Amino acid sequence: MRVNGTVHPAPADPRRLLSDHLRHDLGLTGTHVGCEHGVCGCCTILLDGAPVRSCLILAVQAEGHELTTIEGLAAPGAPLHPVQQAFHECHGLQCGFCTPGFVMSVIGLLAQHPKPTPEQLDEGISGNLCRCTGYASIRRAVQRAAELTQG
Amino acid sequence: MTTRWFGARVQRVEDDRLLRGRGHFTDDIDEGALESCIVRSPYAHARIKSIDVSAARALPGVKAVYLADDLPFGHTDLPILIPHPNLTHGRTQRCLASEVVRYTGEAVAFVVAENRYIAEDAADLVQVEYEPLPVVITPEVSAAAEHLVHDDVPGNVAAEMLQEVGDVKSALAVAPHRKHLHLRFERGAASPMEGRAVWARWSETEHRLTVYDSTQSPTSIRGGLAVLFGLPESDVDVIAPDVGGGFGPKIMLFYPDELLVPFAAMQLGRPVKWTEDRQEHFTAVNQERGQVHEVEVGFDSDGRVLALDVDFIHDGGAYTPYGIILPIITAAQVPGPYHVPNYRVRFRDVYTNAIPTSPYRGAGRPHACFVMERTLDAIAAELGLDRTEVRRRNLIEPDQFPYEVGVMWQDGNQVVYDSGDYPALVNRALEMLGPRPEGDHIGMGLSPYVEGTGVGPYEGAHVQVLVSGKVVAFTGIPNQGQAHATVWAQIVADQLGVDVSDVEVSSGDTRRFPWGVGTFASRAAIMAGNAMAVAAGMVAEKAKHIAAEHLEADPADLELAGGSVRVKGSPDRGIPLAAVAVLSNPMRYAFGGGTEAATQFAAKPRPGPPLPEGEQPGLEATGYFSPVGSAWAAGCHAAYVRVDPKTFRLEILKYVVVHDCGRLINPMVVEGQIEGGVAQGIGGAFYERLAYDADGQLRNASFMEFLMPYATEIPKIEIDHIETPSPLNPLGIKGAGEAGVIPVGAVIASAVEEALGVPITEMPLSPLKLYELAKSRS
Numbered sequence: 001m002r003v004n005g006t007v008h009p010a011p012a013d014p015r016r017l018l019s020d021h022l023r024h025d026l027g028l029t030g031t032h033v034g035c036e037h038g039v040c041g042c043c044t045i046l047l048d049g050a051p052v053r054s055c056l057i058l059a060v061q062a063e064g065h066e067l068t069t070i071e072g073l074a075a076p077g078a079p080l081h082p083v084q085q086a087f088h089e090c091h092g093l094q095c096g097f098c099t100p101g102f103v104m105s106v107i108g109l110l111a112q113h114p115k116p117t118p119e120q121l122d123e124g125i126s127g128n129l130c131r132c133t134g135y136a137s138i139r140r141a142v143q144r145a146a147e148l149t150q151g
Numbered sequence: 152m153t154t155r156w157f158g159a160r161v162q163r164v165e166d167d168r169l170l171r172g173r174g175h176f177t178d179d180i181d182e183g184a185l186e187s188c189i190v191r192s193p194y195a196h197a198r199i200k201s202i203d204v205s206a207a208r209a210l211p212g213v214k215a216v217y218l219a220d221d222l223p224f225g226h227t228d229l230p231i232l233i234p235h236p237n238l239t240h241g242r243t244q245r246c247l248a249s250e251v252v253r254y255t256g257e258a259v260a261f262v263v264a265e266n267r268y269i270a271e272d273a274a275d276l277v278q279v280e281y282e283p284l285p286v287v288i289t290p291e292v293s294a295a296a297e298h299l300v301h302d303d304v305p306g307n308v309a310a311e312m313l314q315e316v317g318d319v320k321s322a323l324a325v326a327p328h329r330k331h332l333h334l335r336f337e338r339g340a341a342s343p344m345e346g347r348a349v350w351a352r353w354s355e356t357e358h359r360l361t362v363y364d365s366t367q368s369p370t371s372i373r374g375g376l377a378v379l380f381g382l383p384e385s386d387v388d389v390i391a392p393d394v395g396g397g398f399g400p401k402i403m404l405f406y407p408d409e410l411l412v413p414f415a416a417m418q419l420g421r422p423v424k425w426t427e428d429r430q431e432h433f434t435a436v437n438q439e440r441g442q443v444h445e446v447e448v449g450f451d452s453d454g455r456v457l458a459l460d461v462d463f464i465h466d467g468g469a470y471t472p473y474g475i476i477l478p479i480i481t482a483a484q485v486p487g488p489y490h491v492p493n494y495r496v497r498f499r500d501v502y503t504n505a506i507p508t509s510p511y512r513g514a515g516r517p518h519a520c521f522v523m524e525r526t527l528d529a530i531a532a533e534l535g536l537d538r539t540e541v542r543r544r545n546l547i548e549p550d551q552f553p554y555e556v557g558v559m560w561q562d563g564n565q566v567v568y569d570s571g572d573y574p575a576l577v578n579r580a581l582e583m584l585g586p587r588p589e590g591d592h593i594g595m596g597l598s599p600y601v602e603g604t605g606v607g608p609y610e611g612a613h614v615q616v617l618v619s620g621k622v623v624a625f626t627g628i629p630n631q632g633q634a635h636a637t638v639w640a641q642i643v644a645d646q647l648g649v650d651v652s653d654v655e656v657s658s659g660d661t662r663r664f665p666w667g668v669g670t671f672a673s674r675a676a677i678m679a680g681n682a683m684a685v686a687a688g689m690v691a692e693k694a695k696h697i698a699a700e701h702l703e704a705d706p707a708d709l710e711l712a713g714g715s716v717r718v719k720g721s722p723d724r725g726i727p728l729a730a731v732a733v734l735s736n737p738m739r740y741a742f743g744g745g746t747e748a749a750t751q752f753a754a755k756p757r758p759g760p761p762l763p764e765g766e767q768p769g770l771e772a773t774g775y776f777s778p779v780g781s782a783w784a785a786g787c788h789a790a791y792v793r794v795d796p797k798t799f800r801l802e803i804l805k806y807v808v809v810h811d812c813g814r815l816i817n818p819m820v821v822e823g824q825i826e827g828g829v830a831q832g833i834g835g836a837f838y839e840r841l842a843y844d845a846d847g848q849l850r851n852a853s854f855m856e857f858l859m860p861y862a863t864e865i866p867k868i869e870i871d872h873i874e875t876p877s878p879l880n881p882l883g884i885k886g887a888g889e890a891g892v893i894p895v896g897a898v899i900a901s902a903v904e905e906a907l908g909v910p911i912t913e914m915p916l917s918p919l920k921l922y923e924l925a926k927s928r929s
Binding site for chain 1: 162163165166167169170171172173174176178179181267268341342343344345346393394395396398428429631632633634819820822823826827828829830831853854855859861862863865867868891
């Protein structure tokens with residue numbers, strides 16, 4: 001599988017979750033695990049460009065696919081991705097645990113709806129739980145990200 | 152001190168690493184650690200007849216399986232964090248149960264293996280034979296005491312406390328009107344997105360134990376571990392790295408894993424880690440809020456409360472590791488922002504076969520607020536008066552501060568409100584709420600509230616100006632997302648006249664600052680914020696003293712601004728703070744940007760030793776803050792809701808919050824705290840119900856069935872602030888962390904009651920509950 005542009009060998013253990021493989025075999029600990037049953041969305045990554053739950057996929061199933069994790073959005077020291085930048089500007093994160101999952105989901109949302117309506121926006125982030133922000137600042141961040149993305 | 156940064160909407164310094172996926176949470180640490188799994192009781196109450204670990208130990212890759220007998224502290228009761236004289240029958244669990252288990256999820260065995268997959272396989276192979284015992288699961292069942300949770304605790308009562316202000320019996324006897332209410336609040340779960348986790352390493356060569364723990368109080372954990380393992384505290388480091396939300400239950404002394412992981416690391420000579428899964432979080436992390444209240448109120452024909460008698464039962468769960476803080480807070484906070492001339496409150500803290508209780512954001516207050524506000528609504532209904540008008544007539548007036556409630560606070564002192572303007576909060580909330588929307592089945596709810604914040608005893612901080620001119624600041628309080636590093640940097644930057652981006656705050660690491668208490672009770676801003684101001688103020692004085700010598704000026708004529716110490720009114724006569732940092736060390740072979748600048752201020756010969764007696768090298772200082780009492784924040788929430796008469800879906804049409812946390816350090820951060828708190832309150836009021844069955848099994852221990860709100864359930868929240876500074880701390884601040892959650896249940900109850908015309912006497916509600924209430928009425 002190719003992760004953030006780098007090809008990695010196939011995982012050895014057939015029952016290893018993709019989320020565990022990313023975090024503990026590849027050291028990409030920005031992908032977080034909040035429930036391990038596909039509800040909270042913390043582990044969301046992009047698989048061939050679309051948001052998926054990495055805790056519901058076995059690592060071996062990702063063979064032959066292109067994966068992007070939060071670490072792949074902006075190189076260390078480089079400017080933030082527009083969605084990351086928008087979360088910063090709008091105080092869209094507090095503890096930051098759910099944040100990578102939200103950022104990946106919002107990238108998926110904006111790819112589908114570059115100017116989301118309020119309903120599309122809520123629908124687009126309704127697969128991710130946040131316990132800190134009450135979502136208000138995340139909604140603002142999505143709107144800001146849409147502005148930044150359109151330049 | 153200038154206030155360039157204090158009060159500004161400074162964007163967070165924490166964000167960059169978190170947004171890049173380069174945060175540092177406990178489970179992110181591997182470093183060759185063995186992984187572990189805890190075998191937990193599937194029964195809520197059972198006697199352990201036998202445990203067979205042979206198959207588990209034989210599984211390849213398993214390094215150890217521990218039972219109580221294998222632990223030197225295995226037959227020692229864990230500590231009671233906050234003992235209290237009224238806690239006459241306090242009981243705590245042992246690290247691993249070996250005789251009786253008293254809640255589903257109680258730890259029985261601990262498996263350590265090469266990885267977590269093997270550890271979980273081995274946990275499945277641990278054979279435990281249980282003899283089920285009768286289960287006590289609700290406060291009412293516990294109080295009836297047909298069965299006992301602990302054989303040696305009569306009536307299941309851990310503690311009982313009675314307090315009285317005035318003469319309730321006489322006042323009730325002559326009150327023109329009386330009303331009785333039965334009000335019930337169910338348990339809730341804090342559910343931070345990151346579960347709990349512990350990582351530990353023992354270094355034999357350094358003789359040092361290092362523990363990473365997603366805790367709200369690393370200093371307490373360090374002290375406890377040192378005692379239990381017989382180590383000097385200086386050989387134990389506890390670090391709370393990035394913590395993915397806490398909201399209360401991440402503070403304990405101890406959860407079993409906080410002992411088991413370091414113990415195994417010392418035994419096995421390799422790092423060991425344990426990471427909770429979500430189901431464990433539901434079954435083994437403290438919960439709160441289960442209380443049943445009987446209320447008797449006497450009032451006059453204008454709706455003024457003359458006497459209030461509250462008798463409540465607190466569901467304490469199976470053990471009392473946290474003491475009886477929660478019912479003490481409820482007892483203290485029922486009167487809230489109202490003048491209650493005669494108040495009697497009794498509580499019993501009873502054992503049940505459920506997870507122990509400890510504070511969850513709000514801690515005793517949401518239920519206290521619910522009790523008082525339901526009572527005022529009942530008075531309004533009885534007299535046919537406007538609900539808001541009844542509240543206004545009972546509010547404490549601005550000229551009544553300091554206001555003594557007459558009952559005990561959680562710190563053992565009396566409850567004394569320090570400052571506030573409660574009528575202004577109500578008026579502003581009504582103004583913001585505006586006219587009632589058109590339509591049927593719409594209700595309005597309004598609830599003012601108070602919150603005791605910033606309990607002591609103390610916190611400290613260390614501030615140092617480096618020779619680069621950058622500033623580092625440390626404190627013991629850890630961070631779980633409240634922007635501590637940003638707001639404390641604002642306070643330090645103002646004291647030292649530097650840019651906020653030049654201040655780097657590190658917290659929750661006992662290697663850097665070993666003293667302190669922890670993050671809870673909305674105390675971090677007040678406690679560590681003021682400690683930061685004290686320490687930075689000391690550094691500023693020291694900088695002036697050093698600079699004065701070299702500028703040949705009087706320290707009183709100097710100011711810190713623009714990264715320099717300079718003569719007031721002559722900004723070109725100054726010395727960079729970086730150079731002062733170099734000069735502060737008599738051995739001036741310093742490294743960094745300040746060195747060159749310092750040479751032009753080369754020491755002039757003077758008598759005496761290079762380091763004068765009583766002085767210390769370095770431009771740094773340690774300061775502490777310890778308040779005489781809590782600062783009382785307040786606020787008022789109001790809402791319009793609509794309840795669908797067919798589906799009983801709740802629609803929050805408008806939700807407004809007016810908030811007073813004294814002087815605001817960073818309005819953006821405070822608003823984030825409020826928005827998050829309200830969302831948790833809405834979850835607790837309408838969506839999140841912990842469904843225990845009669846056998847003590849939590850039937851919805853997953854996010855699929857425990858319905859934490861998504862964005863689709865949470866409305867826009869409109870927020871405004873008023874500021875009544877606290878006279879109890881130099882910065883005039885009050886806590887803000889819990890305020891958002893406190894009155895939400897009361898507001899939703901009041902609004903739904905009006906919308907549907909059915910009496911609301913319990914929390915949480917749900918579409919099903921409202922359907923049943925509506926049906927029973929028709």
